[in-house]
Amino acid sequence: MAHDTNAMLVRMRRREPATVPGASWRTRGAWPLAAVAAAFTLAQLVLVRPGMGLGWDESVYVSQVGTQAPASFFSAPRARGISLLVAPIASWSTSTELLRVYLALLSGLGLYLALRVWRGRFPDGVLALAGALFASLWVTLFYGPQAMPNYWVAIGGLVCVGCVLRVRANRGDRAALWGVAAGAALMAWMRPTDAVYVTLPLLVLVAASRSWRLALALLAGLAAGAGQWVIEAYIDYGGLGQRLSDASRIQGGLGWYFAVDDQLRSLIGRTLCRPCTGPMPNPVVWAWWFVLPLLAAVGLAVALRARRPLPTLLPLACATTAAVPYLFLIGYAAPRFLLPAYALLAIPVADALLHLVTTRSGRWRPVAATLIALGLAGHLVVQYAVLDRTVDRTTADRRDWERTATHLHRLGVRSPCLLTGYQALPVAYYTGCSSAATTGPNENSTEAAILRTADRMPTAALTRPGSPPPAFARGWEVHRSAGPDLYLAPSAREDGSP
Numbered sequence: 001m002a003h004d005t006n007a008m009l010v011r012m013r014r015r016e017p018a019t020v021p022g023a024s025w026r027t028r029g030a031w032p033l034a035a036v037a038a039a040f041t042l043a044q045l046v047l048v049r050p051g052m053g054l055g056w057d058e059s060v061y062v063s064q065v066g067t068q069a070p071a072s073f074f075s076a077p078r079a080r081g082i083s084l085l086v087a088p089i090a091s092w093s094t095s096t097e098l099l100r101v102y103l104a105l106l107s108g109l110g111l112y113l114a115l116r117v118w119r120g121r122f123p124d125g126v127l128a129l130a131g132a133l134f135a136s137l138w139v140t141l142f143y144g145p146q147a148m149p150n151y152w153v154a155i156g157g158l159v160c161v162g163c164v165l166r167v168r169a170n171r172g173d174r175a176a177l178w179g180v181a182a183g184a185a186l187m188a189w190m191r192p193t194d195a196v197y198v199t200l201p202l203l204v205l206v207a208a209s210r211s212w213r214l215a216l217a218l219l220a221g222l223a224a225g226a227g228q229w230v231i232e233a234y235i236d237y238g239g240l241g242q243r244l245s246d247a248s249r250i251q252g253g254l255g256w257y258f259a260v261d262d263q264l265r266s267l268i269g270r271t272l273c274r275p276c277t278g279p280m281p282n283p284v285v286w287a288w289w290f291v292l293p294l295l296a297a298v299g300l301a302v303a304l305r306a307r308r309p310l311p312t313l314l315p316l317a318c319a320t321t322a323a324v325p326y327l328f329l330i331g332y333a334a335p336r337f338l339l340p341a342y343a344l345l346a347i348p349v350a351d352a353l354l355h356l357v358t359t360r361s362g363r364w365r366p367v368a369a370t371l372i373a374l375g376l377a378g379h380l381v382v383q384y385a386v387l388d389r390t391v392d393r394t395t396a397d398r399r400d401w402e403r404t405a406t407h408l409h410r411l412g413v414r415s416p417c418l419l420t421g422y423q424a425l426p427v428a429y430y431t432g433c434s435s436a437a438t439t440g441p442n443e444n445s446t447e448a449a450i451l452r453t454a455d456r457m458p459t460a461a462l463t464r465p466g467s468p469p470p471a472f473a474r475g476w477e478v479h480r481s482a483g484p485d486l487y488l489a490p491s492a493r494e495d496g497s498p
Contacts, residue, residue: 188225
């Protein structure tokens with residue numbers, strides 16, 4: 001047993017994948033990867049409450065295919081991939097618990113398949129550690145079971161980059177060619193612009209190497225995933241250029257912004273940091289963020305010394321291009337934006353950690369191993385603390401929306417109905433209403449249109465507590481609630497009473 005253990009450590013130290021006579025990379029013991037994926041799924045179900053209601057963006061995506069409320073306004077930056085992903089559940093059930101369990105299982109399976117693609121490029125121990133590092137981040141655990149696209153861009157990026165490396169190693173690997181297309185399509189299906197940023201280094205590589213089959217697979221995947229988004233741009237948004245322009249405007253205008261400090265502030269659990277003000281969190285919350293690129297650099301140095309740079313350099317390059325727009329091109333932050341970068345960095349970082357704790361002969365370095373183990377343990381404690389606080393706060397916010405919806409129901413605002421104003425979009429989903437906005441990123445109506453709607457169906461304007469209503473609602477009946485103030489149009493009550 002000791003001989004077998006030492007032999008495995010030697011192989012891992014030399015970055016040689018373990019072999020089993022007569023077995024292929026597809027079937028050789030992938031149990032460490034399966035164990036990581038299973039633990040990730042279980043952690044989501046335990047730590048992120050399945051009963052946590054849908055968030056603002058989730059309600060938009062789910063409403064496109066769900067039955068609880070009319071489809072919410074779909075702004076220019078959004079893509080319909082996540083709506084289609086949740087359709088098997090949301091199209092017939094309004095159970096948030098069922099949807100969360102479905103997404104947790106699906107995200108665990110996605111992580112397993114994405115890591116498995118990399119087998120043969122790195123030992124299973126490195127890949128299992130990489131999966132554990134990525135899966136244990138609070139932001140990964142928090143968004144894995146949510147109807148949000150960023151986690152799936154990360155999975156698509158891992159699959160796409162890993163399969164490109166497989167094709168580079170074996171040009172006859174047709175399964176890997178299909179994997180390139182599938183990974184690119186998944187990213188573009190979820191967020192087309194993110195897919196372009198992630199694949200920029202891949203496009204440069206295939207162009208420089210003139211790998212035409214690889215280029216065709218990559219471009220075909222991007223086209224297949226983004227095709228619907230592009231067609232929709234011409235049907236509903238005035239063309240592709242106009243949709244891109246609208247998307248830029250909604251995101252505050254793309255340009256040079258230094259958003260690194262905004263991302264640091266968001267690491268405390270601020271799911272959307274816009275505007276991103278306030279003091280920096282305690283350094284223990286963001287220290288890992290600066291350790292990550294240092295370890296990635298160590299991983300690259302290890303790969304260069306071993307004369308196998310591409311499997312490390314390529315994910316590092318893709319992680320960099322994935323992160324650049326969210327660090328330097330938009331003026332706000334959300335921690336989920338960087339999930340693709342974290343996923344791609346995880347493999348070089350795991351490779352570096354293994355290098356630091358073992359010698360070339362495969363023996364442990366006790367001091368280094370102890371220090372790194374303590375560091376990882378502290379990191380996990382911090383991640384759990386942030387996750388726990390974020391889940392508590394998010395759950396409370398969504399219960400407030402539910403209470404507001406219940407109050408509106410008691411006042412006679414029931415489907416078909418219309419809400420406008422403060423937090424109208426998510427509250428409308430919980431109430432079963434449509435939503436309207438005359439300003440802001442979700443602008444989809446006018447005051448005149450809202451007044452015409454108020455003549456024929458229950459309509460309410462929501463404001464921050466104590467704030468005045470919009471001009472068109474000044475004569476409407478006001479009701480105070482535990483959340484926003486509710487201004488009901490004269491026809492708002494189902495029985496027509498004032």
